[in-house]
Amino acid sequence: MRMILLGAPGAGKGTQAQLLVKELNIPIIATGDMLRAAVAAKSALGLKAKAIMDAGGLVSDDVIIPIVQERIAQPDCANGFIFDGFPRTIAQAQAMRDAGVVIDYVIQFAISDETIINRLSGRRIHPGSGRVYHVEHNPPQQEGVDDKTSEPLIQRDDDKEEVVKQRLTVYHQQTEPLVAYYQDWENEGSAHAPALVSIDAAADVSQIENELLGLFRKEARV
Ligand code: AP5
Numbered sequence: 001m002r003m004i005l006l007g008a009p010g011a012g013k014g015t016q017a018q019l020l021v022k023e024l025n026i027p028i029i030a031t032g033d034m035l036r037a038a039v040a041a042k043s044a045l046g047l048k049a050k051a052i053m054d055a056g057g058l059v060s061d062d063v064i065i066p067i068v069q070e071r072i073a074q075p076d077c078a079n080g081f082i083f084d085g086f087p088r089t090i091a092q093a094q095a096m097r098d099a100g101v102v103i104d105y106v107i108q109f110a111i112s113d114e115t116i117i118n119r120l121s122g123r124r125i126h127p128g129s130g131r132v133y134h135v136e137h138n139p140p141q142q143e144g145v146d147d148k149t150s151e152p153l154i155q156r157d158d159d160k161e162e163v164v165k166q167r168l169t170v171y172h173q174q175t176e177p178l179v180a181y182y183q184d185w186e187n188e189g190s191a192h193a194p195a196l197v198s199i200d201a202a203a204d205v206s207q208i209e210n211e212l213l214g215l216f217r218k219e220a221r222v
Contacts, residue, residue: 001080001105002080002083002102003103003106003194004083004087004194005017005082005083005084005107006106006107006108006109006179006182007108007201008109008111008167009116009120009167009171010116010117010123011201012201012205012208013084013085014033014084014085014130015205016109016205016208016209017082017084018132020216023213024216026079026080026082027076028081028084029068029071029072029082029083029086030130031064031067031084031085031088032085034067034071035053036053036127039053045067053158054158054163056166056169057166058089058170058174064086065091068083068086068092088174090177093178102192102194104194105195105196105215106182108179108196108197108199109199110199110202111200111201111202112202116164117164117165119134120159120164121159121161121164122134122135122136123156124140124144124154125154125155125156126146126148126149126153128149129146129148131147131148133153138205182194183196199212
């Protein structure tokens with residue numbers, strides 16, 4: 001199973017990816033998490049990416065594409081993977097297509113900008129693992145600390161309202177066109193085209209999880 005979780009910042013991609021892996025047992029490839037790890041390690045990539053991420057822009061395709069190509073060549077990706085936050089531009093999607101990377105599903109997380117702004121102001125993350133919480137909708141067992149490690153949770157630098165608005169603008173300009181890209185590919189009737197599935201990302205976390213698991217269990221039975 002290879003799938004892409006496609007949606008605006010804060011649509012819930014990371015939350016669902018973490019729930020799906022428990023059932024599907026395949027790795028999550030989250031380019032945002034990979035970049036944040038590079039920033040924390042102060043590597044050359046991290047130094048280059050930090051200012052762009054803090055301003056709400058996208059790291060350039062020629063940096064991101066080789067990192068992802070290298071990651072999916074690792075043995076743990078042999079049975080599949082979940083792309084979270086990749087591809088984010090037509091060039092990134094086309095690079096996967098040109099490389100013959102067959103994707104089964106593109107899950108589009110449909111949600112309004114207003115809901116996202118509210119969600120991101122309440123998001124907290126555990127920097128070590130990338131585990132995601134929300135102060136109201138998905139709180140940790142104990143306020144401010146991670147459920148598994150009891151380490152402190154933090155708020156991401158790019159979750160400030162003005163940066164979120166810029167990320168949404170970038171999403172609408174550069175990433176949303178991927179919905180039409182995959183729809184057109186599916187309409188061509190090509191055997192390798194992924195199935196594009198749209199879900200209501202404003203629904204409850206468990207409702208979305210059940211919808212996605214239902215889809216994949218049905219696939220496993222076919
Ligand atoms: P990245 O880390 O990928 O951020 P993003 O796509 O902006 O997505 P988020 O992680 O903000 O949101 P999410 O959809 O995962 O939502 P979450 O589950 O956390 O990228 C960061 C930056 O890195 C980019 O801006 C860019 O600079 C760079 N970058 C990354 N990939 C790149 C690429 N391919 N190319 C170029 N640059 C790249 O949920 C959000 C909150 O809502 C949480 O608090 C959660 O608990 C809550 N929540 C989730 N679901 C629900 C629900 N159903 N109901 C209520 N609350 C919910």
